[in-house]
Amino acid sequence: MFYQFPENFTWGVATAAAQIEGGAYEDGRGLSIWDVFAGIPGAIKKGGRPEVACDSYHLVERDVEMMKELGINSYRFSFSWSRILPDGTGKVNEAGIAYYKKLIRLLKENGIRPNATMYHWDLPYQLQLQGGFGNRQIVSWFTEYAKVLLDNFGDDVDFWVTFNEPIATYVGYSAGFFAPGLHNEKYARQALHHLLLCHGEAVKLFRTYHFEHAKIGIVVDIWKHYPGRPGNEEDEAMALTGNEIRGFGMFLHPLFLGGYSKELLAYFHENDLMPVVEEGDFETIRQPIDFYGLNFYNGLYDDAEKMREREKQRKEGGNYQDRPESHPEAVCDVLHMLVEKYHLNIPIYITENGLPYDDEEGKEANLNDDRRIDYVKDVLKWAHKAIEEGIDLRGYYLWSLMDNFEWSAGYCARYGLYYTDYETLERIPKKSAKWYADVTRRNGFEA
Numbered sequence: 136m137f138y139q140f141p142e143n144f145t146w147g148v149a150t151a152a153a154q155i156e157g158g159a160y161e162d163g164r165g166l167s168i169w170d171v172f173a174g175i176p177g178a179i180k181k182g183g184r185p186e187v188a189c190d191s192y193h194l195v196e197r198d199v200e201m202m203k204e205l206g207i208n209s210y211r212f213s214f215s216w217s218r219i220l221p222d223g224t225g226k227v228n229e230a231g232i233a234y235y236k237k238l239i240r241l242l243k244e245n246g247i248r249p250n251a252t253m254y255h256w257d258l259p260y261q262l263q264l265q266g267g268f269g270n271r272q273i274v275s276w277f278t279e280y281a282k283v284l285l286d287n288f289g290d291d292v293d294f295w296v297t298f299n300e301p302i303a304t305y306v307g308y309s310a311g312f313f314a315p316g317l318h319n320e321k322y323a324r325q326a327l328h329h330l331l332l333c334h335g336e337a338v339k340l341f342r343t344y345h346f347e348h349a350k351i352g353i354v355v356d357i358w359k360h361y362p363g364r365p366g367n368e369e370d371e372a373m374a375l376t377g378n379e380i381r382g383f384g385m386f387l388h389p390l391f392l393g394g395y396s397k398e399l400l401a402y403f404h405e406n407d408l409m410p411v412v413e414e415g416d417f418e419t420i421r422q423p424i425d426f427y428g429l430n431f432y433n434g435l436y437d438d439a440e441k442m443r444e445r446e447k448q449r450k451e452g453g454n455y456q457d458r459p460e461s462h463p464e465a466v467c468d469v470l471h472m473l474v475e476k477y478h479l480n481i482p483i484y485i486t487e488n489g490l491p492y493d494d495e496e497g498k499e500a501n502l503n504d505d506r507r508i509d510y511v512k513d514v515l516k517w518a519h520k521a522i523e524e525g526i527d528l529r530g531y532y533l534w535s536l537m538d539n540f541e542w543s544a545g546y547c548a549r550y551g552l553y554y555t556d557y558e559t560l561e562r563i564p565k566k567s568a569k570w571y572a573d574v575t576r577r578n579g580f581e582a
């Protein structure tokens with residue numbers, strides 16, 4: 136059967152500054168929390184550091200060439216805050232502006248629409264020293280940064296994303312295995328509240344420009360939890376926690392329904408975690424946006440018994456996808472949930488989806504990545520079904536253009552359509568790159 140996608144469907148790939156750019160100490164860039172965190176022994180698997188990464192700071196032409204080979208019509212990337220404002224606020228680094236101007240120019244010359252994220256986890260270290268997202272002043276710091284971006288790149292960017300996966304800040308402030316490596320849930324909850332305010336203020340600021348083309352949205356990843364054994368009390372409670380207390384509900388409720396959910400409020404009160412909320416905060420957070428970006432990787436079935444077993448065997452540097460099961464079908468349910476539970480009536484884009492290979496599987500296996508092709512096909516089939524059922528899904532971005540710095544998993548998890556040789560920085564197309572080029576050319580695929 137051929138899965139035909141709607142006319143004008145957006146086909147893209149996604150990356151993020153800290154994961155691909157490198158050039159960490161060049162042309163006036165300031166340090167980010169990930170540069171510093173990666174220097175802590177044991178923080179990153181096999182001691183990987185983001186200083187060079189894929190060196191896209193110097194190899195941007197090659198990156199755009201690869202996008203042309205893939206035939207994509209949109210590229211999702213992020214701005215590095217500390218390349219634009221090395222201290223987080225104040226002096227603008229013109230070399231940083233020039234780098235992104237060049238990238239955007241190259242994209243436009245090749246008919247590729249920019250989809251740019253303001254914040255993809257790499258807070259300037261100087262701001263972390265002042266409390267980072269835990270300090271309410273972050274709202275004015277972020278708004279200042281957003282203004283620099285909108286002044287310089289405004290209508291040249293088709294899709295503006297305020298934040299990518301806000302949950303990473305929660306992980307970094309409460310669970311310690313993401314930058315900045317803190318273990319303080321109360322602080323983390325306050326930080327998330329401030330982050331949502333930053334989003335709201337950035338959207339308000341964006342509206343004052345009245346751009347002709349540019350649209351604004353947010354990207355929230357959804358790993359929907361289901362009880363492994365429906366009806367089992369422990370599993371049901373785990374799934375509820377995974378969704379409402381430690382998952383997407385933390386963001387989607389305030390963004391689209393207003394305020395925190397009753398489950399989250401109860402948890403805050405029981406555990407003395409209620410963040411300081413000022414009058415008007417929830418109105419600021421709940422700004423109308425133009426599109427929603429869904430990062431979808433898997434559906435999760437919580438079976439308390441099995442999870443206890445797995446916890447004992449947890450590997451160093453485990454990443455998001457270290458559960459053995461695969462539930463591509465959950466994407467269809469998640470898309471419906473966005474409309475039915477959160478009342479979204481704006482276009483939705485799958486802004487990330489993909490599958491990692493372990494570096495240890497070896498280069499040959501990595502280049503012949505049938506498992507990735509099969510998984511992406513499965514997700515796309517279910518996304519196609521959702522479209523047939525009336526969901527306004529407008530596009531799909533594969534994570535990622537090339538293998539890159541996978542946060543705490545360092546260079547051990549490879550997600551790319553192109554294989555990155557970290558010695559030579561050569562990018563080599565994998566089997567999936569050829570397959571995806573065919574998908575974008577035919578606006579669909581055979582399965």
Ligand code: IFM
Pocket residue numbers: 151154300430454455487534541542550
């Ligand atoms: O690499 C990350 C990306 O930065 C955010 N979403 C998930 C990807 C794979 O783990």
